[in-house]
Amino acid sequence: MDKLDPKTDGSSMDIVKDNIEQLKAIFPDVCCEDKVDFTALKQLLGDNVETREERYIFNWHGKSNARRIAQTQSTGTLRPCKEESKNWDSTQNLFIEGDNLNTYLEYTGQKDAEGRKFSSNSDSTGRYHTNWLNMMYPRLKLARNLLKDDGVIFISIDDNEQANLKKLCDEMFGEENFVGNIIWKNVTDNNPTNIATEHESIVVFAKNKDSLENTWKSKVSKIKDILVELGNQLTSDIKDKSELQVTYSKWFRENKNQLSSLDRYKYIDNDGVYTGSQSVHNPGKEGYRYDILHPSTNLPCKQPLMGYRFPEETIQKLLQEGKILFGEDHNKIIELKVYAKDYVEKLSSVIELDGRLGAYDLKHLFPEVRKLFTNPKPVSLLSKYISFSSGNDALILDFFSGSSTSAHSVMDLNAQDNGSRKYIMVQLPETCDEKTDAFKAGYNTIADIGKERIRRAGEKILSANQDKDGIESLDIGFKVFKLDSSNIKAWDIDEDNIQQSLLDAIDNIKPEREPEDVLYEVLLKYGLDLTLPIEERCIAGKTLYSIGFGALVVCLDDNITLEVIEGIGQLKEELDPEVMKVVFLDNGFADPVVKTNALQILKRYTIDDVKSI
Template identity: 45%
Template structure:
């Protein structure tokens, strides 16, 4: 793999590790429903810090990411302001905002995106998919950055780059003689090797209808050819009523119960084997390049009655595909009018002339998510803007009855009055909207959060920072295990955080400076024995301000407890 280089890379390469943990601070008055950090979230804050704040709760738990970062068009639509401790970076900060005349604007954009992509990767679970929107300005550089983050492999079965979708949005914004009417969506998968993406069907809510028709035709004991023909004709006649199939302008599939002729492999030599056609009592003719599967697969298909034989002795075999087994490939080119996003936002904010500049249409994101985000998926958007991703998740749940959750991160001042307000109106309804779709709310809840002060452990005992138990505990648990903390497992009164394979984690702490300086805050021999007795077969890691028992004594008495002093925990825990 060719190494990607850009000015400033050496200074931002590990910057995501230096970003301090900051706890999520819920504001119940700005959300809907009870505070729930494991539910729908809208987070107001710098997305670099917000992604780090999400790690203790969501590391390795996000199923799908959609991001729409600044396109770096040179129109001063963003500024580089990450607090990287480097003279080179600090010099750049004096030349903001980024303009088309800035000869280093592509390097600055790469420096901005690099640490955010590293944190997004840490939040994703194996097999999770990221959709990254971009236009011609950074489409090539962005792909290289994503490859540098998720890996580069020429094996089609393990290459993290699943493809790049061309979005024809029918808006020409190019002053040259070539009409540019498209943008791009890079699609990458984390640890694809051995873990298949969730390729669900975008019409999953229609399967009941399709299955019913299929069962009706199967019960009629029709021949394979008649069954396929009748299903195809029924599908063609009913397609206009099948919602997203028409809405997304997808190509007519010609039926779901199919008799596929794609049984050979043109372009290279395939498998050679003979097969008797029971209808004609003659051998099935050999395809020019051979079959695309070996004999053992053929025998499995025969046993499952998945091979269709023809009355025509010169006809190749065909394969049956049933609705329940049908998996549709995502098209590489989609056409959704980009101006729809502004119209959708106008219906939600009828009192505003222009609520947001160039919002994406939620139908684009809903369409993308429908292929990858299962019914219980966690969907993250760290460049939330007007909150389009939240609407896409809510509409997809409405369509198929799913329970997907969204996490939105927005750093601009409009995070409350626009991003979160859009979610409020979608949940509660917009009585003043002229569109019936938005008058009645979709229902649901979400929690609004800001970012608290950084958790700097060396300042805890001085009293300069006293984070809440949950905030400090989540950060320490993640540092110790590289896993997300399960809030349901925490027992604050017992000083217990949670467990992973082979180890329990404890935190002796209260946000009270006098208490922290008292003997009550220390790890004693009696307390160590009590912790170990809860599960003698596992190790126990204990964070505490002090101890009254040595590690040597614990070892001599075979007490599987390891002490980590709070002020130095950041340096004692090796995350590698």
């Protein structure tokens, strides 16, 4: 029976090995016994090999070490923390407390004397630029590895490191995968400076830009929802067309300043609120030419400068459907009737949104705390990014989750469009300064703030949408996991006391660890989702964990008998997974004979992947 080795199976994905496999797939003749023949590779690449000493390169002190750290496999684990979680048995969301680059942060001086980490840089000296780059490099490397081909990353940054971030991302993702730079105008700066700084930058890169949709559009808009709901209400209550328009026009004039990009939707009919769109114009080149007669003057309407975008038969169909708007006479170009319910928004490179809204979002959730968190992002800002750049079943990962605005935004979006987005929040347990309002309110770490925010935001969103169809399926829970060392003892012989070392090795699970700690480490080592359903079974008095409907079965009890082994085989027949993997404690069998026979019995049930820890 093979063992799960904490030094091999117990580590994360080997990025170097994975890269070699990809290189082997492209250039099979340059790889020999998992080694790369760079001489042969250079010959294949010909003139495309860079050999000049003076060339464009982005470099800094410590880059080589940062690259090495980024390729280092993690040997830690994530321990479940049910008492701090919400809806543990049903949620698909994760909150991970810790950072497997923590040791590296300490080594490079990126944590202050109290252990706090910096994720932004307000110092302009070269040393801090270097520290910041060394901190970001391994995280961006990891982020790129985690992204799907159509995945994107949004990175908020101020002017101190914006230039360095762009160069770093160009190197990490490739210049060709630069999606754009969004300017978020978030403040009004009245300080006496040469140029008032009133914005932050959001740098956007893709894993593979060619895999993205050509145009990002979003159907999610709270203002749109208001207009649609108002239209439904008015058309239900008012049947006279003139009275309907007069009533809506009065409301429109009173609320126009709050309608943002929908401030042109000033008309209403029996089908709802609408506006006129110039999308009948042909953009850029000569289009279709034909006459459309005005219904009142019976004269041809003025044509767009470059003609019509659609052929005549399409316009005739739209006329029959009542979707063409005419001006007072034929001197006005026709417009296409577009209803608010069909509104889609494009993502602009400039967003004006008051930065104080993030603090207001928190204040609504924590009215008892004067200032809970410094400069939280507004929920509406992150909701905008997420709705434009991903589908409604996307997985959102935030490496610097802070007050968990991202999680709040995901739940809010799911409530709006009945989406099934999931999130993973990652946050160091940074201590809150004892002088802060957060600490005085009982929040010892930033992670504590984030977890409580998710709890409160979820309940608030449920309450606000209680009458909405399907709201009961909204996932407002999260599983908390905390980074720790492996639950499995590494083999470490004490040459002065070999006998004691051998005795310690008999029980190789650390004494303070619980069975569920070990269970989730096994899931990690097999690369399984931590949110997979886990069913607890009892067979012959022993506890078995069935993960993913029998894809993996784990038994961590002692004194395993052949009756238990037969029970596992019968469990496979019952659940009928395509493949079942089984894991035992290495010293968990009643005797060596049972351990030997277990393999043969399980093979009889076509269970071939059996390991011990």
